[in-house]
Amino acid sequence: MVEVLQQIINGIAIGGVYVLIALGLTTVFGILGIAHFAHGSVSMFGGYLTFFFVTSWGFPLLLAILIALLVGLMLGVLIELLAYRPVRDANHINAFIVALGLTMMVEGINLELFGHEQVVIPTDFSRVFNFGGVTIPELRLYVILAAALLIAAMTVFVERTKTGQAIRAVAENRDAAILMGVNVKTIPLVVFAISTALGVCAGVMVGSLFAIAPGIGEGLVVKGFAVLILGGLGSIPGAVVGGLVLGITEALAAGFISSAYKDVIAFVVMISVLLFRPQGLMGKA
Amino acid sequence: MKLTAMTAALALMAGAAWAEEKTLDIGVSDALTGGGAVYGLPQTNAVKLAAKEINASGGIKVGDDVYMLNVIAYDDKANPTEASNAVRKLIDRDGVKYILGFCCSGATGAVASFIEFEDAVMLVGNAAERSITTREIPNLTRTRPPADYTGAAAGTFVAEKGHKRVAVLGALDVGFYASYVDAFEKELEKAGGEIVSREAFGLKDRDMSPQLTKIRGQEPDAILVVGYVEPAAFIYRQAVELGIDVPRYGFTSGSEEQFTRVATSEQMEGVWDLRPTELTLLSASENGKAYHANYTEEFGIAPSPSSPYSYDQTYALKDAIEAAGTVEDTEAVAAALRDIAVPDEVVMQYLPVDEKMFDQNGQAYTSNGAFQWQSGNWVFVQDLPSDAAAYSAFLSTLDD
Structure with missing residues (x-):
């Protein structure tokens, strides 16, 4: 029983990262219909930036994260304005090609600015808590709590604020939203800013829990899209449930079936779910 | 002129x-x-x-x-x-x-x-x-x-330490790591020991806590980590975080600097690296x-x-x-x-x-040598049994 609980805790920590990646992707895809492949590389950029502020400029971790978040918000706005807005009314394939090009560009910038070495964001959180044999490293606990806080904040923002309502309105029916007076030119800017900021948070979590290195972002974005499909395209609760299901399934598969095939098993479970619910766990039929 | x-x-x-x-x-x-x-x-x-x-x-x-x-x-x-x-x-x-x-x-x-x-x-x-x-x-x-030339020597060394149940966590889809483990296992079994678990990870994996959780449940005498420096450093760190306190052996060939980018020196303390006698400043000629x-x-x-x-x-x-x-x-x-x-x-x-x-x-x-992490450095502890002439003769019998 202790082993099962331990694996679930292991899975929740990595699942929390998947959720944040998927939340960023699902808001962009659900509202703008863009498969934003560069999201993983942008997340890594945020992680690298935090690492740079902490190690080169000696900033405290929280301050470094805050600045990286602000840079993330601005970067999101720039990505929308310069990369996606010019092709918004063109064929979908144009946005697809832009997304692929942007991924390579951001990867290249990361490589040029921060080098090819893997980096780990240093933290002072080295304690380990033990609850009846189930151990939780301090850092993982904070990652889980931070992910929960961000999910709650995102939910409140989308459900309870005017801007959130406007975002939902555009996602539901863009033409009706225009008739209702929603400024549909501003909404994509807000969506990209929030999406990128969430990505930066995920990048910081990956960078402190594990490592940031060239190629890590690509793997993350694949998992993010898997969560998106599993949870239901455009669904925020779906991204949360999907991320946690994927993280916990991976951990249980590695622990009780085969560590060599944990990714395969997780994706088999995902496909099995989609056979019965093609719209995803929380998607609308 | x-x-x-x-x-x-x-x-x-x-x-x-x-x-x-x-x-x-x-x-x-x-x-x-x-x-x-x-x-x-x-x-x-x-x-x-x-x-x-x-x-x-x-x-x-x-x-x-x-x-x-x-x-x-x-x-x-x-x-x-x-x-x-x-x-x-x-x-x-x-x-x-x-x-x-x-x-x-x-x-x-x-x-x-x-x-x-x-x-x-x-x-x-x-x-x-x-x-x-x-x-x-x-x-x-x-x-x-x-790798198997070194793996055999490592197996003998670990058996001589008295370990009977060893759990392996490695990049086992990479041929030479698998051959290191095979040679290690052969020598361990000669001394009455066994490998109780073979868990794998990919080269890009950085979260090995699920595999380590499983290993912890099997209560081995020791763990053997074979793989590139970066994932190996995460394994050593995560093993400590999960409260695994059995001896940790490895085959990684990483420098002090490469390991301490991931794990603290305290988390690395006592780890063994069983590898060819490569460069460490404290044992260098x-x-x-x-x-x-x-x-x-x-x-x-x-x-x-x-x-x-x-x-x-x-x-x-x-x-x-x-x-x-x-x-x-x-x-x-x-x-x-x-x-x-x-x-x-x-x-x-x-x-x-x-x-x-x-x-x-x-x-x-x-x-081949046994190196141990002591207070922030890899310290050469002892030579491992290595018969180059015998292995050379064995290698000549292979043709694939």
């Missing part, structure tokens, strides 16, 4: 022409980016350092000619296709005949499959897959011993200490333990070219490589077979 003066001038000019230095391009194909760069980049730097030293001490002397080395390095990303392309470019476009580097087995195996048919000599460094030197390719030599100092000064970073494999290649190549008396005849240089003694300048501690650096398979052997 005029004629005499002109003759003297011509003689002087000719003398000047004879004294003119020639340049010998040598190639490096290695992982400069990606997961293998932790091994490939230091190896490439080591070749550059050796070339600089050789040039500074007068170059390579071939008859009346003196050759200065020029290093052309390409990034093969530890990828078989990229490595094949890099070597083709070196041979076909750059006209290079001597190719060094080769940190990683997959990429090296791909090049080894066609190098026999080229007018070139391949000097393999850190790549540890056994099959690279089982086909007796005449124009290929390797400075690092195969005079050559090793000089290499460490020169490398650090040149590149602003400490060398990785396995980087001297390619440094030593460069000096072996120098001796072979001088012994063969040619840079053009690669067959003669390849044959001379198999005939040379261990050069004076090498850093690693080689065990010559029949007083030669490389055996008939083109394989060199180092001693």
